[in-house]
Each structure stands twice: as C-alpha cells, then as structure tokens.
Amino acid sequence: MTWLITLARNASIDRLRTRKAGTVDIDEVHDLSDSAPTPEANAIAASERALLQGCLGELEADRSDAVRRAYMDGDSYTELAARHDVPLNTMRTWLRRSLLKLKECLSR
C-alpha cells in the first residue's frame, strides 16, 4: 500500500506544481480509494497512525503543522515559510530539526 500512496502523492505533487496553483485542495487531486484492507491490516495501520500522530504531537504545534502540510498538501519551503511568516532558511532549519526529532521518537 505504501508504494501506491507514495506514487499517488508524487504524481499529485507533480500535477499541483505544474499547474502552479498552490491553493488546490488535495482532495480534488487525490484519487486514493480504499481497497478494503483486512482487519489485521486495519489494526496495524491504526497503530502506525497512532504512533506517528503521537510523535507529531511531541513537536511544537507550528512545526508539526509544517511537516503535515509538506506531506499532505505538498507545500514547498517557500509556501511553508510564507504561511508561518519566517525566513526560508529558518523554515528549513525548523523542518530538518523536526524530522530528526520525529525519527528519534518513531524509533523509540
């Protein structure tokens, strides 16, 4: 499933960026449909999700929001910096540090 999500996400970001419209709702470009996972797969997915949400929750609110937006909305550093009203390099530092904290938490 992960490869499909990755592929769909990459294709969606490519389309978004080609259109150069940063305001398109991801729901309009994401044709992700659920192929009825088994109860076991559901349970695994739910616990993986809880783990990720928990670790994102350990970050400061604006930083976890930036990580979420980068993944879910395909926001670029420029867009994230503008949204949080910080210089581009600050946003880059924020995000890289957040990624390291996230990895540390996920591998606990």
Next chain:
Amino acid sequence: MSIEEDHSDDIALAGEYVLRLLDAAACRAFEARLADEPALRELVRDWEDQFAPLAQGVAPVTPPASVKARLETTLFAATEPAPRPFWHWIAGGILAAGLVAGAVFLSPMLGPQVAPVPSFTASVAAEDGSLVVAASFISETNTLQILRQAGGALPGRVLELWLIADGATAPVSLGILPEDAQTLIALPEAVARQIAGAVLAISDEPPGGSPTGAPTGAVLAAGPVIGA
C-alpha cells in the same frame, strides 16, 4: 563532521526528499547518491512507510466511472478487438514468427536445438502508441524476450520494466530496458512462476532505475500477459 552527524544529516535529507522539499538540483544530487547507497535507500523507504499513515486521514473519494474506463483502456487495450492495438498485436506476432523462423533456420548450425516457443506473450503499449514493447516468455529457459517496436526513453531517463503479479500488492522490477530495441531478460524462478495472469508495465525512471525499488516516475505503457 562526525559519522553520527553525517548520519543525522542523511536522515533529515531523506525526509526532505520524501516530503519533496528539495529543490531540483539537490533532488538530482540526492537521487544520484541513492543509486549507489543502499543505506540511503533504506532511509527513504523508512520515511515513506512512516509518513504513509498520514494519508489514511484523507477521506476516500470515489473516482468518476470515466477514470476506471480510461484506466482499463490504457491497461487492457491489446485484448480488445480495437483495430489499432489488434494490428499492433498482429505485427508483433508476425515479427515474433519471423524471429522463430530465423531461429529455426539458424539452429541446425548451432546443434540439434529446437527453437524456443513462447508460452506467454504481452504487448506492453502506451494508449497513444507512443511506446510499444512486445514481450515473449520462454518457460524452458525462464527468459523474457523483449522487442521495443516504437518509442524509447526520454532524454536523460531510462525505461524500467515491472511485473505486477495477479493479486500482488506491489510490482517487481524486471530491470532497465537497454537502448537496444531487442533484449533478453533472465527471470529468477520465483518471478517466472508469477508470469501467468500478470501485467507488465514500463515506467519512466532516473538513470540507474528506480532508486526506491518501486516505480517512481510515470507509467508509460502497460499490457496483460496472455497465454500463447
């Protein structure tokens, strides 16, 4: 920089790559490293796996029926009696017959071998015919004969062939297609067993092939494997 710092730098870098935050130049440099650094590929796979649960929060959208129809036309055009794919298929058949005939005439010189007869064939074609690849599977030798009949890789990119086994959750790479139009690919026994009912697909990938082990570029052509 210490080894530890290097490693955390790569963790962050791989995360930025997966989030698609790297600019074009940094992205190309990273992909070049991916080609020969298995540890880096693992970091990318880990991030992809770890972020994927976020996508479960996306409300399912039922795609319009036209999407499925278009998809089926793209994937299964060769099996429908539409004139163009049909002629492509026939042309492939004639070519294959020519190859077999050639092999038969040549084989007495090579010893008492019988020309291999494909047990499965597939026409891996783009919807608009811009890329057409004929594949024949010889079960005696577990080899896939590939003949590129139209189209090719984009400049600075390569074509990678994938097998999506019946009921499989992920495609298996069969390798990069060489620049030569004609090539032989030896399949491992485990992969060869899955050929019946599978779909072959060709994706656009960076030089050296997909850095992640799954298709990363656009799927350019696809076609079902048919018993010969």
